[in-house]
Amino acid sequence: MNRNHNAWSDHDLERFIDDDLAPDARERLGEALRADASLRARLAAIIEADATIRAALLQAPTAGRTAPPSGVGRAGSLRRWGMGLAAAAAVALAAIGALRLRAGSKPDVSAPIAAAPEPDASTSLLAMARTEGILIASAPEGSARPRPARPEREPTPEEALLALLERDELSAALAMLQSQPSGAESDGLWAAFGRRLTSGRAAQEALLALPPERQIDACRAWAAHPSLRPATFEWLARLGASGDESVRRAVAALRLEMHARPELRPWLLSYAGASGPEPRQN
Incomplete structure (x- = not known):
């Protein structure tokens, strides 16, 4: 079913992932995701792209911290680090384009949607939610608030x-x-x-x-x-x-x-x- 997946922009989906939508809009988008395989595919592609960017950015500084060759100063090291970061960003942007083009194509609703790669816990949580037909929003890193443990009630x-x-x-x-x-x-x-x-x-x-x-x-x-x-x-x-x-x-x-x-x-x-x-x- 893809009767209304175009009614929601990628920005709406990103705000849904970040838990930044108004409650009524979040509820309507949740209903649309449950009913529309195309919309779920777009949401999976955005999460996959975000994970790729995050992995690229986390890997880039590692190369910059390696010891410079003999005779190369601090400026050369910084220049190489900047080039490495730019290359990582270019790879990530290319991945975004490929993923969103793939999400825009008409999905085969007769086959189950494959779970996205699992670079982090939030991606695998969403994949599980899509498989079970329920909706679980992935919160950005650091935004989850731990719930206080409920004390066990004393028996009467x-x-x-x-x-x-x-x-x-x-x-x-x-x-x-x-x-x-x-x-x-x-x-x-x-x-x-x-x-x-x-x-x-x-x-x-x-x-x-x-x-x-x-x-x-x-x-x-x-x-x-x-x-x-x-x-x-x-x-x-x-x-x-x-x-x-x-x-x-x-x-x-x-x-x-x-x-x-x-x-x-x-x-x-x-x-x-x-x-x-x-x-x-x-």
Whole structure:
């Protein structure tokens, strides 16, 4: 397809390479490059010519720095260096003309465009972009700004807890839960822990490993999840019959808090006198 490659001048293509086009013009030229093999060939030729000039200019001073023959002064050395630089520039200009004439000829769209020689990383990047059908602009040397490395995000407490459970590190998970503040602010972690338990029996076994105040924290959080309510309210009833007065007071306060939630009232009544495994005492 070459319906619009002549709408863009070589100067436009050079500004595109140098990242010097306005954003809207850059976007339109990018779309044209994706759609037009002739335009891509012109862009490749310009980059190839730039690389040839750069290689010639980098090689010319090397000859100028060689030691002058005996009997030749500084002026002779400078003159030879200037002649060498002029010759290199002439070679480069001839290469530009040949490359741009080649780019102006009608390309064979049925064959893939050959990648340009790779004198530097920017040329090979563009060749790869043409092959894959995507557009990557080559920035001039020294203009690329390194992006600061993004610091890795610290996992949230819930993510850290779930990672421990994924590795079957139950003791470490329980230790983490016990290190959290007591009360409603830790409900999210207890709920995440409870959702990973496979049965009411597993829930009660987990509660057995906790001190009473943490058992109450777990019951508060698990009561919000219907699948955990049978084990939760059975255990809460047992805690309410504890011989420790401070535990009984904490259970009474939690039951009063739950009674304010209509969906939990039937559970409180059903398990008011339930029996179950003996809770752990301090």
